[in-house]
Amino acid sequence: MGRLDGKSALITGAGAGIGAAIAKLFCAEGAAVTLVDMDEAALNVTRLAIQQSVSDARIQLFVADIGNSDAAQAAVKLAILNHGYLDTLINNAAMRNNSALADATPAEWQTMLSVNLMGAAHYCKAALPALRLCVDNRRQPSIVNVSSCYAVTGRKGMGLYDATKAALLALTRTLAHEEAPHGIRANAVCPGSTLTDFHTKKAQATGKAIEQLKTERQNTSLLARWADPKEIAYPVLWLASDEASFITGTTLMVDGGLHVM
Numbered sequence: 001m002g003r004l005d006g007k008s009a010l011i012t013g014a015g016a017g018i019g020a021a022i023a024k025l026f027c028a029e030g031a032a033v034t035l036v037d038m039d040e041a042a043l044n045v046t047r048l049a050i051q052q053s054v055s056d057a058r059i060q061l062f063v064a065d066i067g068n069s070d071a072a073q074a075a076v077k078l079a080i081l082n083h084g085y086l087d088t089l090i091n092n093a094a095m096r097n098n099s100a101l102a103d104a105t106p107a108e109w110q111t112m113l114s115v116n117l118m119g120a121a122h123y124c125k126a127a128l129p130a131l132r133l134c135v136d137n138r139r140q141p142s143i144v145n146v147s148s149c150y151a152v153t154g155r156k157g158m159g160l161y162d163a164t165k166a167a168l169l170a171l172t173r174t175l176a177h178e179e180a181p182h183g184i185r186a187n188a189v190c191p192g193s194t195l196t197d198f199h200t201k202k203a204q205a206t207g208k209a210i211e212q213l214k215t216e217r218q219n220t221s222l223l224a225r226w227a228d229p230k231e232i233a234y235p236v237l238w239l240a241s242d243e244a245s246f247i248t249g250t251t252l253m254v255d256g257g258l259h260v261m
Helices: 017-028 040-053 068-085 108-135 159-182 198-205 229-240
Strands: 008-011 032-037 060-062 087-092 142-146 186-190 251-254
Touching: 008 017, 008 068, 017 032, 017 040, 017 060, 017 229, 032 040, 032 068, 040 060, 060 068, 068 108, 087 108, 087 229, 108 142, 108 159, 108 229, 142 159, 142 229, 159 186, 186 229, 229 251
Parallel strands: 008 032, 008 087, 032 060, 087 142, 142 186, 186 251
Antiparallel strands: none
């Protein structure tokens, strides 16, 4: 018996990194998944990797701009069409920006907000009617939003990203209040430094060895290392599972202790 047997999950930003790790773990634990990303090639890589390790995985792909509200509605409809229902939503998709706050343009702000905050809001709105129906069928629906440790810990150079991730925590708390009467739980996970494809490809593009890259986050957690994407996926799995049935409105720091440094 898998920890997510009988679950149907929609996961955004599933083409690589944390999203792909969540998708693989969810399938291994018995969930049917609908994977959303704007990069079709990356989604296909994720699907192939899952199928190689989980032979009976039930996977549906949907290529879309996460900031598109119509696409969010279509993705939810596809999940229900292929898997019969939707009881789990994982808002993981995000983009980055390195502009200082003093230099950021309105267009940069709008682009960041459209994906990191409004994207999650669109998928919540699209999914909520389906999630509410699950309660009548004795299922325990939940939403897990993937924020960031820097939503609560300051730094320089990523102000737009961090502001949208902080807003996502407020969105999660409000969702928990509004949807509790409907039987829906809403929680957030705040990852710390995680060694994803984004970081390794960026390092390789500049000629930096991966082994050197692995030594560069010793001061961003008490554990003095990067997290593996799987180490973020497991807390997401737990919050999405019925094991966390009495937990809602919670922000779970998965940052190796950075928030207490």
